[in-house]
Amino acid sequence: xxxxxxxxxxxxxxxxxxxxxxxxxxxxxxxxxxxxxxxxxxxxxxxxxxxxxxxxxxxxxxxxxxxxxxxxxxxxxxxxxxxxxxxxxxxxxxxxxxxxxxxxxxxxxxxxxxxxxxxxxxxxxxxxxxxxxxxxxxxxxxxxxxxxxxxxxxxxxxxxxxxx
Amino acid sequence: xxxxxxxxxxxxxxxxxxxxxxxxxxxxxxxxxxxxxxxxxxxxxxxxxxxxxxxxxxxxxxxxxxxxxxxxxxxxxxxxxxxxxxxxxxxxxxxxxxxxxxxxxxxxxxxxxxxxxxxxxxxxxxxxxxxxxxxxxxxxxxxxxxxxxxxxxxxxxxxxxxxxxxxxxxxxxxxxxxxxxxxxxxxxxxxxxxxxxxxxxxxxxxxxxxxxxxxxxxxxxxxxxxxxxxxxxxxxxxxxxxxxxxxxxxxxxxxxxxxxxxxxxxxxxxxxxxxxxxxxxxxxxxxxxxxxxxxxxxxxxxxxxxxxxxxxxxxxxxxxxxxxxxxxxxxxxxxxxxxxxxxxxxxxxxxxxxxxxxxxxxxxxxxxxxxxxxxxxxxxxxxxxxxxxxxxxxxxxxxxxxxxxxxxxxxxxxxxxxxxxxxxxxxxxxxxxxxxxxxxxxxxxxxxxxxxxxxxxxxxxxxxxxxxxxxxxxxxx
Numbered sequence: 264x265x266x267x268x269x270x271x272x273x274x275x276x277x278x279x280x281x282x283x284x285x286x287x288x289x290x291x292x293x294x295x296x297x298x299x300x301x302x303x304x305x306x307x308x309x310x311x312x313x314x315x316x317x318x319x320x321x322x323x324x325x326x327x328x329x330x331x332x333x334x335x336x337x338x339x340x341x342x343x344x345x346x347x348x349x350x351x352x353x354x355x356x357x358x359x360x361x362x363x364x365x366x367x368x369x370x371x372x373x374x375x376x377x378x379x380x381x382x383x384x385x386x387x388x389x390x391x392x393x394x395x396x397x398x399x400x401x402x403x404x405x406x407x408x409x410x411x412x413x414x415x416x417x418x419x420x421x422x423x424x425x426x427x
Numbered sequence: 428x429x430x431x432x433x434x435x436x437x438x439x440x441x442x443x444x445x446x447x448x449x450x451x452x453x454x455x456x457x458x459x460x461x462x463x464x465x466x467x468x469x470x471x472x473x474x475x476x477x478x479x480x481x482x483x484x485x486x487x488x489x490x491x492x493x494x495x496x497x498x499x500x501x502x503x504x505x506x507x508x509x510x511x512x513x514x515x516x517x518x519x520x521x522x523x524x525x526x527x528x529x530x531x532x533x534x535x536x537x538x539x540x541x542x543x544x545x546x547x548x549x550x551x552x553x554x555x556x557x558x559x560x561x562x563x564x565x566x567x568x569x570x571x572x573x574x575x576x577x578x579x580x581x582x583x584x585x586x587x588x589x590x591x592x593x594x595x596x597x598x599x600x601x602x603x604x605x606x607x608x609x610x611x612x613x614x615x616x617x618x619x620x621x622x623x624x625x626x627x628x629x630x631x632x633x634x635x636x637x638x639x640x641x642x643x644x645x646x647x648x649x650x651x652x653x654x655x656x657x658x659x660x661x662x663x664x665x666x667x668x669x670x671x672x673x674x675x676x677x678x679x680x681x682x683x684x685x686x687x688x689x690x691x692x693x694x695x696x697x698x699x700x701x702x703x704x705x706x707x708x709x710x711x712x713x714x715x716x717x718x719x720x721x722x723x724x725x726x727x728x729x730x731x732x733x734x735x736x737x738x739x740x741x742x743x744x745x746x747x748x749x750x751x752x753x754x755x756x757x758x759x760x761x762x763x764x765x766x767x768x769x770x771x772x773x774x775x776x777x778x779x780x781x782x783x784x785x786x787x788x789x790x791x792x793x794x795x796x797x798x799x800x801x802x803x804x805x806x807x808x809x810x811x812x813x814x815x816x817x818x819x820x821x822x823x824x825x826x827x828x829x830x831x832x833x834x835x836x837x838x839x840x841x842x843x844x845x846x847x848x849x850x851x852x853x854x855x856x857x858x859x860x861x862x863x864x865x866x867x868x869x870x871x872x873x874x875x876x877x878x879x880x881x882x883x884x885x886x887x888x889x890x891x892x893x894x895x896x897x898x899x900x901x902x903x904x
Contacts, residue, residue: 268815272883275808282803283547283658290554290664297557306561307618342567349570353582355589 316343319409320350323381326407327354333379334371336361336393343383361387365395372401372421382412434612438619441611442626444504445604449476451507452705454514457698470633471702473626474682477675478709478757479503481603485586485760489767493584496610537647544650548632551657555625555667562668564617569670572597577605578615586764596772598761600713601672621670628667631678632657635870638685639877641694648880656873659803662862663869672714673863679709679717681870683750684724684831688874691731691824700746704753711757715773720867721754723838727830734826780845784853788843791854792836795861802869809872812879828875832868839864 300306311317327333332355337344339358348356357375359368361382369392371377380402382393389397396402401420405413449472457463463471483503484494492498564574572594579587580602588595608620632653639649657663666674683706689695690703707724710717725747732743765772796806813820813829820826842864848856 271811275804275811278804279655279659282660282799285799286658286661286664286803289661293558294554297554297561300561301557307563307616310561310618311563311565345567345571345575346565349564349575349578352575352578 316346316410317350319407319411320347322407322409323347323379323413324351324354326405326413327351327379329353331355331378332357332375333381334359334368334375334377335381335383336363336390337383341383347381347383359392360390361393362390363392365392368392368396369421372416372418376418377416378418380414380416382414384410385412386410434616434619437611437613438608438622441608442623444500444611445476445480446472447476448479448503448507449473451503451510452476452479453698453702454510456701456705457696462696462698464637466633467637470630470637471682473630474678474709475702475705477600477604478705478712480607481600482708482712482757482760484603484607485599485764488586489760489764494580494606494610495584499607499610536645540647541650544647544654547654547658548650551664551667552625552629555628555664556622559621559625559668560618562618564621564670566669566671569617573601573672574605574617574670576602577609577620578617580606581609581615588770596765596770597672597715598712598717600709601670601675605670617670621668624670624674625667627674627678628657628663631674631681631870634678634682634685635873638681638689638874641689641696642692642874642877642881643694644877644881645884648877648884652873652877652880655808655876656805656870659805660799660801662801662866666863666866671863673866676710676714676717676720676867677870679706679713680720680724680867681874682706683710683721684871685874687724687728687747687750688824688827691728691827700749703750704756707750707753708757711754712761714867716864716867718754718758719838720835721750723831723834725751725754727827727834730830731824731827735822735824779847781847782844784844784846784848785840787853788840788857791843791857791861792839795865796836801862802865805869805876806865806872808879809875812875812877812882815879815882825875825878828871828878832872832875835868 300310330353333351334357335344335347336359337347338360339345344356344358348358355375357371357377359371361384363371368380372380380393380396382389396414397404399421401417402414403416405415407413446469450468452475453463453468453472480499480503484499487494487498564570569575576591576599579591586599604623605617605620608623609615612619635656636649636653639652640646644652663674666677683703686695686699686703686706690699707721710721728747729744732740732747737743764770795801809832813825813832816823816825820829839861843853843857846853846856
């Protein structure tokens, strides 16, 4: 092996050693939290229950019958609707944007025979679809404590047979 | 506490059955099992078992039979048992061939480093196992795709796509395996079922180790290279505890490409191509990217043979049809299902040609390869090892590694040039996918690193062209 190669190998080993130290530093907070979970014997469901959003979804699961369909108003990018879908299976999940126009929201409610409309973030100013829904007797807000808003829907009272 | 113990027992038995089913398949594939080490066999068996079990679940779906533990498990286990009994009888009186001596290196081991590397790997796997099994699924694709499907399939006891709107065309090896584990556990327990992922990673490391040993590395060099692969960057470590399909694809890609690489060098134990065939089936059946990836392994192998022109070239090229058949057997059943159910495949990833995405893709790829956050210094080391090989690269089977890796890096750029994303989304799309696409290739890049490491241990008189088809009459089938 030439001298240059020897130095190259040494450089790689040195860089790898630095990499190992960096990895230990990078994963240290995770390892610390994991050690705490192991010490407290907190696993699976118990870890999940620490999340208020999950607790809210659990209360929704108690409210929405398993064969029902719900419309979830949220931005896909927020990554919250996939959590809702995961925990509310086998209920049918329809995602719409919070800015959905009234005509399309009403159409989807009828088309999907939706029983509930769920708004993930109740602090966000309501979009046009939600504003119209709140003014309609077909949508009844329910008192479910949590970060979002839940409306029970009687889809038979909703007009919106077609959408173009 | 008792519940947890019972669940762990059920999980252990369920995973044990996967190994057992794989053992049966391997018994079919290997003429004489003595050429394979027990641990090596076990690591391969796990992959073979997952492929067989989940393809069986697809067969049940096509036949309209609902999933249950009995229906899912009993026929493959019984078949495996029968194969093993018949194999045992047929092997009676046969002399087992010892592990080929030419693959053994003289004992120039360093016990201290051996232990340090093993301890590092053990720590990593302990962390990954605890991290996987203590925390429930919450990463994006776990709950949006793989874990979500598994939960639906378990609840409906069938391949039910009614409540999933996106990616219905994705192959189902991982969701079916999780469904099977839920059947074993009798419930959806997404944190315990995740134990399968660190196990998968451990099996990948074992396979990598045995491939490196068969390539001619000493034990210390092997363990060092495996540790160098596993503890470089964050991507592999994170995937050890994620319920994604990427680690599975990396495992099958390493198994398939690694065995083909040994076969090209005449260092593969007998039955390697048959085992590689099942690995190819696994590639096709675990991710949408699997079939093209498997295709590039075959293409790189064929080009290497055509370039090197070893004796018996025609026969060798024909024998590549064995893994090719494996690829078809993993790809076609799901394709039949998609056609039967009129499910369109791939339009969210491939649509048109967008040349303006070419240069940005190249930039992101360079970042993915050289930014130590992703894979540490593994890719630079692999490139250096290939450059180090110099001219030998073009007259040895190492050419296969260069063609496979280089071809796939070009394919990654191409994949981004045909991806239908808006200008605002493009960066997010690449950042969400690039590290995973590279993960599929990285274990094979570690084989290139292994070639470089082997050079370090070779003195001036060492054979500098070990991959020149030393025995054209040896049939490693």
